[in-house]
Amino acid sequence: MTPPRLLVIQHNLDDALNDLAAPLVEAGLMIDTWCTFQTSEPEEPLESFDGVLSLGALASAMDEATTPWIANEIAVLEQALARRMPILGVCFGAQLLARAAGGRVYRSPVTEIGWYQVDMAPEAASDPVLGGLGPRPHVFQSHYDTFDLPSSATVLGRTGELTEAFRIGDRAWAVQFHIEANPSLVYSWLAAYKDAMLKADVDIDELRRFTASYWGEYRQLSWNVATGFANQVVAARP
Numbered sequence: 053m054t055p056p057r058l059l060v061i062q063h064n065l066d067d068a069l070n071d072l073a074a075p076l077v078e079a080g081l082m083i084d085t086w087c088t089f090q091t092s093e094p095e096e097p098l099e100s101f102d103g104v105l106s107l108g109a110l111a112s113a114m115d116e117a118t119t120p121w122i123a124n125e126i127a128v129l130e131q132a133l134a135r136r137m138p139i140l141g142v143c144f145g146a147q148l149l150a151r152a153a154g155g156r157v158y159r160s161p162v163t164e165i166g167w168y169q170v171d172m173a174p175e176a177a178s179d180p181v182l183g184g185l186g187p188r189p190h191v192f193q194s195h196y197d198t199f200d201l202p203s204s205a206t207v208l209g210r211t212g213e214l215t216e217a218f219r220i221g222d223r224a225w226a227v228q229f230h231i232e233a234n235p236s237l238v239y240s241w242l243a244a245y246k247d248a249m250l251k252a253d254v255d256i257d258e259l260r261r262f263t264a265s266y267w268g269e270y271r272q273l274s275w276n277v278a279t280g281f282a283n284q285v286v287a288a289r290p
Contacts, residue, residue, distance in 0.1 A: 055082045056102040056289050058282075061125060063088050063109030063144060066240060070232040071274040072105075079282030088121040098131050103138040103285035106145025108230060112197055113147035113157040126152050132224075138284040139224040140181070140277075143195055146218075146226035150199040153220045160198035162214060165252045167262050168193050170216045170229070176208040181225045181284060182217055184276025185209070190266060191216070191229035191273075192238060194245075198228070223288060231277050233270070238263045 058081045062068055069076070069083070076083060084101070086094040088109075098104075106125065116122035129152035132139050141149035147157045167190050176182050185191075198214050201207065209217030209227070216228045230237070242249065242259065249256065 055080050056285050057082045057084060057100065058103045058105060058285060059094060059098070059101040059128075060085045061088065061094075061104065061106040061128075061145065062086070063107060063111065065089070066244065067108045067230075067232075067237070069105075069107070070237050071234045071271050072232045072278040075275045075278035076105075076282050079279060079286065081282055081285060088125065092121040093124045094128065098128055098135070098137075101137070102289045103140075103281075104128065104132045105140045105281070106142065106148060107232065108143035108145065108194070111144065113144060113151060113199075114197070122148070133220065136221065136223050136288070138281065138288050139220075139226075140281045141224075141226035142232060143228060143230055146228050147195075147197055147199050149220065149224060149226045150201055150205075150218075153205060153224070154202040155205070156200045157197055158199070160196060160214065162198075162212070163196055163252045164193035164211065164214070165195075165249055166193060166254045166259050167191070167266070168211050168229070170209045170211055172209045172217065173207060175206065176217065179208060179219065179225075181277060181280040182208050182219070182227070184280055185217070185273055189273055190262075190270070191227070191231065192233040192270070193229050194241065195228060223284060225281065227277070231274050234274075235263055235267045
């Protein structure tokens with residue numbers, strides 16, 4: 053039997069699977085990547101895959117008028133929801149999943165860049181994918197947009213008024229934060245986007261310090277989420 057296939061949707065060169073990759077591979081998934089900056093739609097039909105994982109992006113989830121692949125990706129996520137395929141959305145991927153499920157994306161009243169603590173909902177503790185985050189994880193954020201969810205969604209985590217984690221039905225999950233982040237990603241983004249971080253009043257020295265002290269614990273959280281999601285992909289396979 054061939055291994056389960058996971059469609060990973062990558063939107064930028066500097067935001068790949070990172071710390072999500074190893075646990076997905078260890079769980080036996082075969083990863084195929086759709087780079088939206090190379091082709092505007094995936095090379096194979098959705099039915100070729102057993103799950104979908106959408107990563108972060110520099111684009112806004114509201115930019116489909118100038119970014120053609122956004123509408124194509126929303127259509128893929130809508131099809132995946134209709135097929136009850138396991139889905140994991142990360143940051144931009146979470147925003148597009150919210151749109152695909154009937155929600156609304158808009159400019160956030162709060163810019164979150166750096167490490168933030170998320171308050172997970174009580175029902176998150178028993179969730180098969182996001183339960184591994186624990187009750188109040190620190191997570192790495194970098195986003196300017198947020199979203200409203202359809203009434204059918206289950207909110208699993210918040211920071212203040214912003215939704216940070218949710219579930220659609222029983223096979224689609226999303227996190228607004230970068231659960232894939234590791235020190236390599238954080239330090240490279242610090243160099244590439246330092247001006248934006250300073251404009252957002254990020255304490256660069258504190259970001260460096262916290263990343264250095266916390267990376268091992270965060271890697272375990274990444275592993276927990278990826279393993280939980282991989283198990284769902286394997287279990288849902290026909």
